[in-house]
Amino acid sequence: MAINELRAIATFAKAAELGSLRQAASAQGITPQAASLALGQLESHLGVRLFHRTTRSLSLTEEGRQFLEAAQPGLATLQRAVHGARRGREEIAGPLRIVAPRSIMLEVVWPVLNVFCRRHPLVEPDVQLDDRIGNWVEDRVDVGFRSGYPPEGGVIARRLMALQLVVCATPDYLARHGTPTRIEDLAQHRCSGFRHPTTGKPMPWEFQVGDDIVAHAIPPAFCVNDIELEARAVLGGHAIGQLVGVTAAPLVRSGQLVPVLTEFVPQHLGLYVYYGSRAAQPARARAFIDLAVEMLADNPAFGLSVQELRGPAPKPRRRKASAT
Numbered sequence: 001m002a003i004n005e006l007r008a009i010a011t012f013a014k015a016a017e018l019g020s021l022r023q024a025a026s027a028q029g030i031t032p033q034a035a036s037l038a039l040g041q042l043e044s045h046l047g048v049r050l051f052h053r054t055t056r057s058l059s060l061t062e063e064g065r066q067f068l069e070a071a072q073p074g075l076a077t078l079q080r081a082v083h084g085a086r087r088g089r090e091e092i093a094g095p096l097r098i099v100a101p102r103s104i105m106l107e108v109v110w111p112v113l114n115v116f117c118r119r120h121p122l123v124e125p126d127v128q129l130d131d132r133i134g135n136w137v138e139d140r141v142d143v144g145f146r147s148g149y150p151p152e153g154g155v156i157a158r159r160l161m162a163l164q165l166v167v168c169a170t171p172d173y174l175a176r177h178g179t180p181t182r183i184e185d186l187a188q189h190r191c192s193g194f195r196h197p198t199t200g201k202p203m204p205w206e207f208q209v210g211d212d213i214v215a216h217a218i219p220p221a222f223c224v225n226d227i228e229l230e231a232r233a234v235l236g237g238h239a240i241g242q243l244v245g246v247t248a249a250p251l252v253r254s255g256q257l258v259p260v261l262t263e264f265v266p267q268h269l270g271l272y273v274y275y276g277s278r279a280a281q282p283a284r285a286r287a288f289i290d291l292a293v294e295m296l297a298d299n300p301a302f303g304l305s306v307q308e309l310r311g312p313a314p315k316p317r318r319r320k321a322s323a324t
Contacts, residue, residue: 006078008042009071011035012050016068019058092284093122100145102129103227104271107246108302109145112292119291123284130197142285143292146272147244157274160296162267164245164303165206168257173237179260180240183207183216192230192241193220200225205242207264218242246271246302253308262309271296 007028015024015035025035043050050064060068100109105127113125150157167180180186186205193202202223204215222239224230227247234241235256243251251257259265273292275285296302 004038005042005045008038008045010075011038012042012064013068013071013075015039015051015058016060016064021053021058091122091282092120092287094282094284095124095126096284096288097126097128097140097142098144098288099128099130099141101147103244104145104147104246105129106228108271108296109292112288112295115295116288116291120284120287123288142275142282143288144274146274148269150270150272151274155274155276157272158293159270159272160293161271161298161302162245163269163271164248165242165266165269166245166248166252166259166304166309167205167240167242167261167264168248168252168259169234169240170237170256171258173240174258174260176237177240179258181261183209183214183261183264186216186218186240190221190239191218192233192239193218193223194227194230195223195225197225206266206268207261208266208268209264213266213268245304249302249304249308252304259304259309259311265304265309 011024011028011030014027015021018024018027021035021039022032025032028035030038039050046063046067048063048067049061050067052059052061098109098113113127117123117125144151144155146157147163150159167186169177177189180189191205195201196203202218202220204217207214207216220239222230222233224233227244230241231243231247231251233239234243235251240260243257248257248259252259273289273296275281275289281289
């Protein structure tokens with residue numbers, strides 16, 4: 001049934017309830033002319049006259065009475081469905097489907113989800129972790145996160161932060177194997193590798209060289225398909241690795257890892273939050289997106305500053321006192 005037919009039936013029922021087509025028009029927020037036209041189209045579509053009408057009175061015909069009795073239960077069901085949908089749109093409650101890469105969930109998305117659940121305990125999160133690029137419609141996504149490049153496919157995407165790629169190793173590893181000062185020096189090192197979630201091939205390391213992003217193939221000595229495991233391999237001193245900034249930043253700040261080749265750190269990749277039409281979102285999705293933007297947008301905790309990449313300034317040497 002077309003929407004205009006539903007509106008015409010609703011206008012007919014309201015006119016029968018109020019005994020006035022003009023009052024029915026006012027109650028529905030339309031003009032009397034539009035109400036009269038809708039009723040005339042409905043009668044033409046049904047092939048029967050629904051009202052006896054004069055300039056001052058309105059009464060149901062026998063066909064109109066029978067049609068009203070048959071239509072009222074369906075209209076009441078539709079009204080409940082409409083009110084329920086509107087209430088669900090405004091209440092911060094109910095299921096919330098979230099899709100995020102496994103590689104950034106714990107460090108970045110979990111703090112947001114943790115705070116959100118404490119604020120809105122009636123929301124029922126359904127979180128799908130997957131580093132592969134899926135279809136947001138088929139996956140029934142309310143809110144999604146994407147690392148790398150912005151998603152396509154008719155969604156609204158907002159860049160939350162740049163994702164640095166930081167080459168780093170433990171102090172012990174660098175003491176044993178030396179510190180690379182050129183990209184070419186990596187050929188002499190045990191490097192970690194991360195397998196692409198779709199192709200299964202080790203992903204090249206990327207560097208910022210001047211204005212260009214240069215991909216450098218690295219034969220991995222320790223290859224994984226999980227970013228946390230890669231970080232553990234680097235922390236264990238088994239390899240030098242190129243880690244995403246959200247993983248590397250706290251480890252560098254704690255002194256567990258040392259960044260190297262810092263003049264080549266690229267920041268062309270980003271973390272994005274994406275969703276469908278803002279106008280049609282339920283309140284729970286809007287609230288989660290707003291909180292994600294509040295907590296994550298350009299948050300310095302998830303990246304290293306220029307000063308942190310360069311390392312601490314060398315301490316000045318004390319000058320020996322001259323003998324007198």
